[in-house]
Amino acid sequence: MKVRNYFIMSLLLLFSMATVMAQEKTISGTVTDEFGGLLPGVNILEKGTTNGAQTDFDGNYTIKVNTGSILVFSYVGLKTQEVTIGSSNTINITMLEDAAVLDEVVVTALGISKEKKKVGYAIESVDAEVLEKSSETNILNSLNGRVSGVNITSAGGDVGASSNVIIRGSSSVSGSNQALFVVDGVPIDNTTTFGGGNIAGANRGSDIDFNNVASVSVLKGGAATVLYGERGANGVILITTKTGKQTGRLNVDISSSYTTSEPNKYPEFQNAFARGRNGAYSNVTHWSWGPSYASNPVFPAGTNANLDGNGTTNVGGQAIPFYKDNYKNFFQTGFSLTNNIALSGANEDGRFFTSITKTDEEGIVPNSENKRFSVLLNGSYKLNDKLNVGASANFIQTKRLVSPSGFGGGWGQGLGYFHHMWDINSFKWKDASGNKTWFSGSVADPLWAVNEEQEQGLVNRVLGNVNINYAFSKWFNVSYKLGLDNYTDNRQTYRPISSVNTNGTNPNGPGGAGDGWVTNIQSTILNSDLIFTGDGDLTEKIGLSYLIGNNVFDNKFNNITTTGTGQILGGFTNITNYTTVTVANNISNQRIFGLFGEVTFDYDDIVFLGLTARNDWSSTLPKDNNSYFYPSANLGVIFSKLIPNVKWLNFGKLRGSLAQVGKSAPPYFLQDVYVRDGVNISGVPRFTISNISRNPKLLPEISTEWEVGLEMKMFENKVGLDVAYYDKDTDNQFATVPVSSTTGYSTTVINSGLINNKGVEILLSLNNLIDLGELKWGLDFNFTKNKNIVKELTEGFGDEITVANGGFWSSSFKVAKVGYSTGTIKGLGYDRDPQGNIYIDDNGNPLLSSENIIIGDTNPDWIGNMSGNFNYKGFGLNFLLEVKKGGDIVNDSEGWWVYAGLSKTTENRFYPGDPTATSTAVIPGIVKSTGLPNNIAIPLDNNYYQNLISFNDEALVEDASWIRLRTISLSYDFPKKFIEKAGIHSLQVGVIGKNLWLDTKYSGQDPEVNAYGAGNSSGWDILGAPATKSYTFNMKIGF
Amino acid sequence: MKRYIYITILSLSVLFTDCTDDLTLEEISVDPNNPVNGTPALLITSAQGSILGRFGVDWDRYAGTFVQTFAGNHATGVRADQYDLQNQDFTGSFTNMYQKGFRDLKEVIEVMGPNQEAWGHVGIAKIMTATGLGFLTDIYGDLPWSEALDVANFTSPSYDSQEQLYDVIFTMLQESIVDLNKTSLITVGAEDVVFGGDLNKWKATANLLLARYNNHLSKRDPSGSATKALTYVDAAKAAGLNSNAGNYNMNYNAADTAFLNPWYLLFTNNLIIASENFVNLLLSTNDPRGLAYWDLFAFPVGSGGAIFPQIVGKPNGNPTGSASYSPVGPNTYYGKQDSPVLIATYFELLFIEAEAAMRSGNATRAATAHNAAVAASMDMLRSTILVNGTPEADITAYLATFANETATTITMEKIMEEKYKAMFTMNLETWVDLRRHDFQYPSYLSLPNNAKLSEFPRRGLYPQTELTTNEENVPSGQTMTSRLWWDN
Helix, strand or coil, X not given: CHHHHHHHHHHHHHHHHHHCCCCCEEEEEEEEECXXXXXXXXXXXXXXXXXXXXXXXXXXXXXXXXXXXXXXXXXXXXXXXXXXXXXXXXXXXXECECCCHHHCEEEEHHHEEEEHHHCCCCEEEEEHHHHHCCCCCCHHHHCCCCCCCEEEEECCCCCCCCEEEEECCCCCCCCCCXXXXXXXXXXXXXXXXXXXXXXXXXXXXXXXXXXXEEEEEEECCHHHHHHHHHHHCCCEEEEEECCCCCCCCCEEEEEEEEEEEEECCCCCECCCECCEECCECCCCCCCECCCEHHHCCCCCCCCCCCCCCCCEEEECCEEEECCCCHHHHHCCCEEEEEEEEEEEEECCCEEEEEEEEEEEEECCCCCCEEEEEEEEEEEEEECCCCEEEEEEEEEEEEEEEECCCCCCCCHHHHHCCCCXXXXXXXXCCECCCCCECCCCCCCCCHHHHHHHXXXXXXXXXXXXXXXEEEEEECCEEEEEEEEEEEEEEEEEEEECCCCCCCCCECCCCCCECCEEEEEEEEEEEEEEEEEEEEEEECCCCEEEEXXXXXXXXXXXXXXXXXXEEEECCCCCCCCCCEEEEEEEEEEEEEEEEEEEEEEEEEECCCEEEEEEEEEEEECCCCHHHCEEEEXXXXXXXXXXXXXXXXXCEEEEEEEEEEEEEEECCCCCCCCCCEEEEEEEECCEEEEEECCEECCCCCCCXXXXXXXXXXXXXXXXXXXXXXXXXXXXXXXXXXXXXXXXHHHCCCEEEEEEEEEEEXXXXXXXXXXXXXXXXXXXXXXXXXXXEEEEEEEECCCCCCCEEEEEECCCCCCCXXXXXXXXXXXXXXXXXXXXXXXXXXXXXXXXXXXXXXXXXXEEECCCCEEEEEEEEEEECCEXXXXXEEEEECCEEEEHHHHHHHHHCCEHHHHCCECCCCCCCEXXXXXXXXXXXXXXXXXXXEECCHHHHHHHHHCCHHHHEEECCEEEEEEEEEXXXXXXXXXXXXXXXXXXXEEEEEEEEEEECCCCCCCCCCCCCCCCCCCEXXXXXXXXXXXXXXXXXXX | CHHHHHHHHHHHHHHHHHHCCCCCHHHHCCCCCCCCCCCHHHHHHHHHHXXXXXXXXXXXXXXXXXXXXXXXXXXXXXXXXXXXXXXXXXXXXXXXXXXXXXXXXXXXXXXXXXXXXXXHHHHHHHHHHHHHHHHHHHHHCCECCCCCCCCCCCCCCCCECHHHHHHHHHHHHHHHHHHHCCCCCCCCCCCCCCCCCCXXXXXXHHHHHHHHHHHXXXXXXXXXXXXXXXXXXXXXXXXXXXXXXXXXEECCCCCCCCCCCHHHHHHHHCCEEEEHHHHHHHHHCCCCCHHHHCCCEEEECCCCCXXXXXXXXXXXXXXXXCCCCCXXXXXCCCCCCCCCEEEECHHHHHHHHHHHHHHCCCHHHHHHHHHHHHHHHHHHHHHHHHHCCXXXXXXXXXXXXXXXXXXXXXXXXXXXXXXXXXXXXXXXXXXXXXXXXXXXXXXXXCCCXXXXXXXXXXXXXXXXXXXXXXCCCCCCCCCCCCCCHHHC
């Protein structure tokens, strides 16, 4: 520190000595920022001369000038100010943040920075500081509510849960709808891969470390993404990492944050009925259809013999075990600790940034953890005025330990069976010989699952790029960037002998024979971009820029999974310790070769026209159809320049674009193949022709999108408005559709259908509408509405395609049906008359449909949010309030819990002869045989709940609307004058609360849940870990 | 300087292509996970699993309750026993045979076989196609064939009449004999898990099946069907089918833990078990085959807790109860992990001969064939019978009573009742026999308790998958009592 101070002081001294000679008046003062922080290093220049000075560490300056001259104060990132010298010798200046949003620079496709005003399509940027206020460890989730048009749903509260990121609605029936993630110009892998035992992996985009991110740009429409070709067809999330800043010193930044989390909403359970069936106690069932506690039931002696717990409720003089918080008690308080240290610096010629981060996270599910370690180094060097080279390398290691949850046959199922007569805190899940004690043959004991069945994952990943740029002239600039994303993902999944849901039976005790899996994934993406650019003025008023490029994208993915069945020696996990060991190998290679170009014209800084085109050649299409061309055009007009008299309007732009984007098929759907049937017959191996009929005439999917938008800045830039409307048709959908098995196949691959997405995105920002001096505030409103409809499907395949199986308990599933949204859910429901009245049978029972009917739609009507920023001196208060309206969820867990008699829904019951359980109901509807309104009351017994609720998919569908305080945070920046004496440049402490408030009618856990994680099966809540609310404490120090 | 830049960019591009590979897009498009070419040998084994592996599974298993050798014990078993079935039930054989079996065999018959001159494989493929098609049409009647297995042209194949399908079966079987006599470049070996590549046995099998399917037409063409059946019986014998060594069986291996004998797999859940009527029939006739068919059930009797192992059957149609009954267990001929599943046998050939001769008015031939058939059934089971403790004397005594017919004593009822006993586990074929003889034999047949139909089932319901994927073509209005073409 001392050396540096000395160095800078000397510079200052030299500087002032050089300027001391010719001046007549000495002006001095202090320069502060808007929070009162003292600003060192502010440049002060006497206008029109070379005479200047800089502020010292306490923000003080002294300069000798002529009276009447003008002083110009400038500082990077702050608004330049001019002050005319008057009689005073002291001029104190407060420098404001550069709110000149008109010249806001955004990162567009291929990492090219453009002035936002010149862009003819919607683009939104989010600064890292905002994302940091999310209290998330997954960067994908931190974008939630920050950008319009983006819908992010996490799989749930488990560590490393994957997230579904959809921009402007899903447009593909069978293909991926996930947005593309690009880090520093290099597309990265964001896949989610299932490991052994049906355990979903994290999406790999979550490997990106927050601390390294400078900003995120979201490219939503076709015109914005066209240069990325097909990979950008679902929208692009561009992440720009930090680089060294020219501050004249070595920047050392240290940050640390600690988060504790717990489930934010629990499903509700009944607390009135004990274990049993048909109203009587039974020790051979996990159901809670036993006697009501209020009826003073007499339990057989020794009922609680296998209990260690002693928490009892005394009913009728007999000690009865009664543990009503088993679900809640199963979960634990999660925590995470993140520490980061970053060193960076820059001078005229070069810059570098290096950062090390370690994140340790323990989840709310017992024995779950996620650990991430990330090292980043990037730098660039300017060899001369024309040549610049740069490189970046990021190593990330992620370790994850999880247990199978609900639909993976794990802990969630048994938790739905955990009646009140056992205590989950003291339950013994295994006996002395290591066998499970829970006697169900098909359902895993939750404690066994989290203690004995686990998946350990280890991901080692390298992201990097090298780039070189040579500017021959303003008109001709060449750049080349080679990017790499390479990772290995190793998982060991262990479901030991005696676990249920394993192959074979345990020869020495209860349960299965035990399974083990080793998954080895190797994924490599190489991305090469060679780009020629140039710009200049054609005439005084007409400017031109162009871009011509070549892209080669090469993706290699190799998954070798070894499965072991029949564990030989209990407790030993190595994959060789299984009776049968089989290997599966899935290779997926794809290469796309693209040529693209862009020309933009601007006229007098008023009209901007951009034309782009791209042609791709993809390895996943047949040779004759593998080349596809798609163009786009966008136009922006800054109309505010045409009406300069309108004083309240600071900036106004109308924009419009029309774009096409092509998309090829997934690999290997061109040619029929033979598949190995892993089961030998009489020892003879065999092959059969694959059941999927491939299509040698496959065509690329083409989407056509038009978009219009309006941007305005009003009232001294205090009010900002950005509105976009888009309409997108995606045609020639790649789809695998079921065909009659008499064709010799189960499905065939076709180009099918047309999906339309249209929507509106509104962004309203208010900045310092009322000036309260040191109190600054800003409010942003964000609104997203997307309407999605399947317009056509291929002839000969009916008007409906099953998109994804959904239900685990229920038989609900997702379909693409002509005239309906892609979120349409079908399943069994009530039998209804044409008016929608439920048909009732002669005994008063509602009738169920004999076939699957439409029971819901998972797509939300709209999403809106409001974020606010209040700053007073060093204090900052930030909140994000978010609303999601509409969108259904299948509460699959509820089906399970109703069936088992544990759900709150089943609390009103009818037991014959039991005065404490006398509930009956008249189901509103029309008696089918008579056509008259139903007036027969039916007993609400287990037959009713199990057959007419639990097995009635429609009854499990719920509106998933919610309103939540997603984040609220408070931070404090210590004034520079205090900390600088300690050699500290900046010091901030903060506290963040996530999901502290949630209001929803949904009866289950937090409705922001998506059991299958990233993919097209969103909309099911299946016995998974609930979402969390959390508190984060953080501190950032800059030296 | 500029040259330096060019060289750098050029070398980076070269570096890039070098560190990946120089494959063309077309080469990358080829699936590295699965081969695009197979061999007749690999497909034949797979098809044997997909077609012959369906015997003893769904329809062939649960038809055991229709013919009342079995009774439903719980779940699906009880529903089948009470004729309470839906389109969703037992779709596996239909799907597997078309999606895997027929399609793979078509490739062998039409493409690979002729191209590679693998005529042995072609012949076997045709016999298996006929076997599968016979299996399915005797359940469902009309089925897609002329438009089936041609997805490029027909994604929803139309249905051919059962009469047309029987012609396909006859043609396939006749052609197979021609193919099996041709000289092949590739010989059949261990990939044939039925006969291990013994083409003579396949030729005999083709004739056995021709006899069977002609005999099936006893209602449609009483005399013609008998004459043809007898012709093919003679041809089968001439081709070497003179003992159970030539039986057309699906073979299993205990080492293939994921592909074990389906009757053994039934024993792991016992959805269907012994029928009381059938057990009584066996016990009342002192049939020594009882312990080759059923495992003893340890049945506690008396207050002292004395245990008398016995064969116990359940009344057909009764709901699930707490009592237990005799299964096809691992001590029987049929219920071991590696027991063969019978598809068509030597003793069946003799019973066909007996029935056809009887129908042709040749009682002498009928009696001789009948006696030989019962003896052949005993021959097949003899070692199991003896191992399970039934003495040879019981066999001798049984044969003296029930395999000692003459031209004057022989009746159709005796033939069909002995066939019914001998054809144990070949339920689908017995169901055909019962339908052809309108459930007259054995005489005890009556509707089960709690029957959901008012008469015996005459056909299966088309699979639900066909109703959804081929709705426009699948025949409508069918119930389980609608009769097939040959049943009229």
